[in-house]
Structure formats: C-alpha cells, structure tokens
Amino acid sequence: MPKTVRWGVLGLGNIAKKFADDIKLVPDCKLEAVASSDMSRAKSFASIYKVNRFYDNYDDLFKDSEVDIIYIASLNNNHYKHSANAIKHNKAVLCEKPLAINESQVKDLVYLSNERGVFLMEALWTRFNPVFDQLLKWISEGQIGKIKYIYASFSFNGTDRSHDSRLFNPEKGGGSLLDIGIYPLFLSYQLLGYPISIISDAIKSETGVDKQIAMIFSYKDSQALLYSSFSHNEDMRSKICGERGEIYIDSRWHESKSITLSNNKKTKKKIEFIGKGYFYEIVESNKCIREKRIESNKWTHKNSLDLVKLMDTVRAQNNIIYPNE
Template structure:
C-alpha cells in the first residue's frame, strides 16, 4: 500500500459530485476538504461527501496544509486563476477540461507548475478510459489499415433549467469549449495535429457558438469531420474509418458506457469488442492515475503530458479563430 494522497475539491457543482463519488473507488486516495465561495454550498457538499475541512473560499482550500492535491471543477473561465492560486500554494492539481480559455493561459499555467516543481494535469477523463486504450491497441495492431477519416458528433438540447455556463461568454460558454473539445481530442488522438483547420459556427443570442462544424485536413489525405451542438439531440457517436475496416464508438463515445463495434472487410460483419468496466461514472481512472503519479513523486503525467494539453488548446484556438469565436480572455 502506498502513501495516502489527500484530495481537496475546488467548486461544488455537478461534476464535482460525480468526481467525489468515483474517488471512493481509488485505493490510497481520500477526500479531506472542499472549497466553495459560500459556506452554505460547502456545507451542502459535505453533507453528501463528509470531509474534515470545509472552506468558504478557494484561497482557504489552497492554503490548507492537510491537502496534497486539488481537483478544480469550476467553470471554464475560472480555471486559469484557480490553477495559479493553487500552484502558488504548492498544491498538486487536476484541472477540468478545457484546461484554460486559450493557449496563452495554458502556457502560463504550465510554466508556473514547472517553476514550482508541482504536479499539474488536465482532467481529460476520456484518455484514461478502458475503451480509449482498446481503440489505440486495435489501431496499433493494424485492424483498420490506414485511417482515412474520423467522423464525430456530439450534441444535446439542454434541459430546463438550463445551466447558465453553457451560454454565458464570461464563463466560457459555447459548444466547442464544452463538448467539441472531446471531438477534437478523439480526432487528434488518432490522426495527430491537423495541417489545415476549417470551421464555421452558428451563434446563440449571447454570442457564443450554439453549433460548430469543424474540418481537419491532413497532408496525407486523411480528414476529420467534427460537429458539436446545443440545438439538437445527436447520437453522439464516432466512426474511425480505414482502408481495412471501421471502428464505431456508440452513443456517448466519450464516456465508459460507449460500446466498441468493429467492422472488417466490406463492412458487412460486426464484432462487438468487449472491454473491462468498473462501477462508477468513469472519473476514477484519471483520479487513480494522478494518485499514482503523486505517490511516485512525478510533476508531470506521462499519459496526459503538458505537450498534449498545449497542442489541444492551440488547436481549439485555431478552430475558434476560423469560426469567429472570441472570449474576453483573448483580449
């Protein structure tokens, strides 16, 4: 048994509660503290997830010497200031995606982590799921031959009451930053960084992208077609197509409930590929990885590297530039 890694959670929203639930599945990890901007929210969170320390400010959580690592679960636009605060206090960090609002902020966050020699990782949970590993294994085995195209859709109509963060530009709202990031990540994990990026969006009344269509082009002839939307409910599936076959990730391709279907030859045969699955929402995989990294004394993940986070954010910047999507953080 390794050293117990003591976790704190910054922000008490929906995703923080899911993460806290899954943290119970991680050996050597213990949730000891929560921080919110109000004690009422911290108390309510602690009623469901008992902790030793409840803080009514992010500063107090960051300064708590009993906390080893902090999971940041605030809206997109707050990640930059929240990460810098925690790094200044020497706290290891797992920060929700998108890591920041742009690559300028991302570089500053990474540089401070390096300067402080403190662990920092983007919480792109899909990269740690069993089906992601299985798809990579199938690709490395040549199951698809040469990959020629990737098609990814992710969309839903928000249910009332609609979360303000989805459409508020001050909170980093819009489909590309909230869900389109998964599409870009999947395409890049298979085809790499695109050589050419084309994108177009339709704006919500608040100015953020309600829908965004993206085309990645590669010099080897491969393409990726990505679509994200808050206007309609989509199947939220992904197809990875090669010269020898196709992999289909079924509904909710980005989470543990997705099924892998493999079509070979003339695509008239279907094989359902089994992968192991644990209980929980799926956040335990990234939490387990961070816990193990900290037990080893690492300051950077060997799986979700700084270079990976920066490359993804630079690509999101390029998508937004092509589509005409801007935020105050870009000024």
C-alpha cells in the same frame, strides 16, 4: 503501503459530485477538503461525502496543509486562475477541461508547473477510460490499417438555458466548442495528431458564442469531420475508418462502455467501468504524484497546449472572443 493521496475539490457542482463518488472507490485515496463560494453548498457537500473540512472560499483550500492535490471543477473562465493559485501553493492540480480558455493561459500554467515542480493535468477523462484503451490497442495492432476518416460529434439540447448560463455567457467561457466540442477535437488529435489545415463554421447564439459548430481537420492522407452543438440532441456514436476496417464507439462515445471492430468480422467488446468513469483519471493522477512527476505520459502538457491551440484556431476563424483575452 502506497502513500494515501489526499484530495481537495474546488467548485461543487454536479460534476464534482460524480467525481467525489469515484474518489471513494480508489484505494489509498481520500477526499480531505472541499471549497465553494457558498458556505451552505460547501457544508452540504461535506456532509454528504463525509469530508473533514469545508470552506466558503478557495484560499483556505489552497493553504490546507493536509491536501496534496486539488480537482478544479469551477466554470471555464476560472480554470486558469484557480489552477495557477493552487500550483503557487504547491498543490498538484487536476483541472476540468478545458485547462484554460486560450493558449497563453495554458502556457502560463505549464510554466508554473515546471517552475514549481508540481503535477498538472487536464481532466480529459475519456483518455483514461478502458474503452479508449481498447481503441488504441486495436489501432496499434493494425486492425483497421491506416486511418483515413474520423467522425465524432457531441450535442445536447440546451436551448432552454438562459443567456447567463455557463453554456451561453461569454463571461463564463461559454460556447459549445470549449464545453463539449473539445471531445471530438481530442479524438482526432489523439489518433491523427495536429492537422495540416482546419476549416470551421459556427452558428452563434445572441451572446456571441457558438451554439453549434462544424469542423473539418485535414491531414496528409486523412480527414476528420467534427461537430458540437447545444441546439439539439443526437445519437453520439463515433467512427474511425481505416483502409482495412472500421471501429465504432457506441453512444455516448466519450463515456461509452462498448466498442466494435469491423474488419473481416465484427468484434464487439463491452467493458464495465469502475464507478462513473472518473476513477481512471484519479488513479493516473495518484500514480504521477507518488512518482513525483509533473505530468502524465497519457495526457501531457504538450497535448493540452496543442488542444487549446486547435480551439484558438477555430475560435479565430469564427471571431469568437472572450472578455479580457
């Protein structure tokens, strides 16, 4: 039988609840311990998900000898220090996106992963979901020919949130780019690679972070129009246009269960997920741990470094600076 991979979860907000639901669906996998800075939250979470141990501090989770891998679901500004501390305690890490807030921090994490021989992956769950696999399959088969244009956006109305919320507080790594703009950037990068040039323009909140931002990535023979916003809702449907056809990923494209190929005819595929969609990145992490690998072939350390460099470039163009950078 495969080794049972024992998980810990650090940071017990809404996304951690969805993640914990999906852990229960993965064979040979167990949620072993959870940690929060708030004991009542940790105790409640552990009770709901029937977890053996819960902590009101993160150090005890790092030191827990019965945990193999920790899912980091804390605020953006804490991803770096929590991931680094986990790796230093020889815990494998699946860290929510963004892996860290700048290239320097991601470089440090990759160095630690390599030095310690410990698995590290950014939790870009879209990359592992079945609809994205179908997208890559159609493109590799040449169904739409050479890609010429990508459109992708991610928006929701967060205008009711306070300046101290994770969306707008720079101390918490706020701004639409790091929170949700990372998804459109990921799509363009995954399909077309690193762009030759980037043009971007942000509308900032009173706190100095971007509340909405538009970007154009230019390649030798292709372009991508990318956008993210906390200012409004929208139908989040993405499109990938090639010389011979198009692919449309239905709303909300980063977690969609349906995708349409349009060339000489229309082919629509609906793919049911197991769980809420986190199942697939959990499976990939478990596989890498069992194979004693420090990174996934599907989303490598280099991929995370490239992605954060793109975000650094966009932030520099718009003078978006976080404290203590």
